[in-house]
Amino acid sequence: DIQMTQSPSSLSASVGDRVTITCQASQDISNYLIWYQQKPGKAPKLLIYDASNLETGVPSRFRGSGSGTDFTFTISSLQPEDIATYYCQQYDNLPLTFGQGTKLEIK
Amino acid sequence: EVQLLEFGGGLVQPGGSLRLSCAASGFTFSSYVMSWVRQAPGKGLEWVSAISGSGDRTYYADSVKGRSAISRDNSKNTLYLQMNSLRAEDTAVYYCAKVRDVGEPDYFDYWGQGTLVTVSS
Numbered sequence: 001d002i003q004m005t006q007s008p009s010s011l012s013a014s015v016g017d018r019v020t021i022t023c024q025a026s027q028d029i030s031n032y033l034i035w036y037q038q039k040p041g042k043a044p045k046l047l048i049y050d051a052s053n054l055e056t057g058v059p060s061r062f063r064g065s066g067s068g069t070d071f072t073f074t075i076s077s078l079q080p081e082d083i084a085t086y087y088c089q090q091y092d093n094l095p096l097t098f099g100q101g102t103k104l105e106i107k
Numbered sequence: 108e109v110q111l112l113e114f115g116g117g118l119v120q121p122g123g124s125l126r127l128s129c130a131a132s133g134f135t136f137s138s139y140v141m142s143w144v145r146q147a148p149g150k151g152l153e154w155v156s157a158i159s160g161s162g163d164r165t166y167y168a169d170s171v172k173g174r175s176a177i178s179r180d181n182s183k184n185t186l187y188l189q190m191n192s193l194r195a196e197d198t199a200v201y202y203c204a205k206v207r208d209v210g211e212p213d214y215f216d217y218w219g220q221g222t223l224v225t226v227s228s
Binding site: 029031034036038042043044045046049055087089091094095096097098099101 | 154202214
């Protein structure tokens with residue numbers, strides 16, 4: 001199975017800050033990497049697909065990059081509504097696997 | 108508008124069985140791979156199972172293989188997950204999710220609201 005390691009596991013930042021989350025795969029997954037946002041009590045929401053493509057309707061302050069084993073998710077200017085847990089997911093191989101999540105809080 | 112609505116969660120004793128259902132609407136159900144993803148209380152996401160659009164190919168995580176069966180009824184636009192020999196570690200919110208593409212399981216563009224399964228005596 002491909003292991004996905006996210007860091008940090010939690011993050012506290014101020015409104016307007018630039019926020020960066022990393023995700024590392026245990027083997028090369030090309031660009032088969034997804035980022036989801038999950039707010040408390042809600043289902044996950046697709047934000048970024050194929051490592052760097054913004055899903056329709058998602059604000060442009062969200063950005064993804066990387067390929068191979070190392071990936072980065074960035075929020076350019078944190079907004080209050082961005083408080084959530086963020087997950088990466090690989091789809092290069094079954095089983096589909098997720099990172100452990102990064103809980104983002106407002107400072 | 109795509110909608111996925113799960114049913115069938117609840118409290119079940121260890122060793123028991125449960126069948127989850129997911130009613131889909133707003134898209135051509137039979138064209139898409141569908142999947143179940145679960146989330147234990149306070150924990151992360153875990154992919155459980157997937158099924159091809161026609162139902163002829165099924166996929167399982169090792170954690171549920173041999174104890175669970177995914178199926179679908181395209182005439183009813185409904186996805187199912189039959190879970191047997193349930194264990195405490197199966198306690199989770201179970202999400203029904205639509206796979207983005209029409210081929211192999213990859214990623215999920217729509218999710219249901221989830222149904223809670225609690226395995227406890």
